[in-house]
Amino acid sequence: MAWCMVTPASRGIGFALTRHLLSTTNVPVLATARKDTSGVKSNILDGLKDVDSDRLTVLELDVTGMYHSHVNWPAFHSIIKSTLSQI
Numbered sequence: 001m002a003w004c005m006v007t008p009a010s011r012g013i014g015f016a017l018t019r020h021l022l023s024t025t026n027v028p029v030l031a032t033a034r035k036d037t038s039g040v041k042s043n044i045l046d047g048l049k050d051v052d053s054d055r056l057t058v059l060e061l062d063v064t065g066m067y068h069s070h071v072n073w074p075a076f077h078s079i080i081k082s083t084l085s086q087i
């Protein structure tokens with residue numbers, strides 16, 4: 001089954017694209033933000049009519065930390081795997 005990943009999605013193009021995908025398709029959308037994932041999810045869904053909020057998952061990701069040990073990549077991969085297994 002098709003799905004989309006948008007990173008980042010807290011504002012700008014990613015934010016607009018995520019809203020567009022949710023309102024014009026039926027695919028699940030995996031989006032990322034570097035902080036306040038629940039606030040970002042709520043902002044993305046704000047005002048979208050007839051969109052199932054379960055289609056949107058927002059994960060925390062700061063790309064400046066990609067190569068540093070404090071980013072728990074196994075945990076991030078595990079969340080993505082778990083999210084995709086529900087699709």
Ligand SMILES: NC(=O)c1ccc[n+]([C@@H]2O[C@H](COP(=O)([O-])OP(=O)(O)OC[C@H]3O[C@@H](n4cnc5c(N)ncnc54)[C@H](OP(=O)(O)O)[C@@H]3O)[C@@H](O)[C@H]2O)c1
Binds near residue numbers: 010011013035061065
């Ligand atoms: N807008 C255009 O028309 C356009 C056209 C062509 C190319 N682009 C390029 O597309 C990209 C996005 O443009 P935009 O207009 O959407 O920019 P924007 O409104 O400034 O949004 C930037 C996004 O990047 C996130 N971000 C910044 N640093 C990050 C980090 N270290 N880790 C993870 N996320 C980070 C921000 O998150 P926070 O909210 O947490 O700060 C925000 O979601 C830019 O590279 C821009 O040059 C834009």
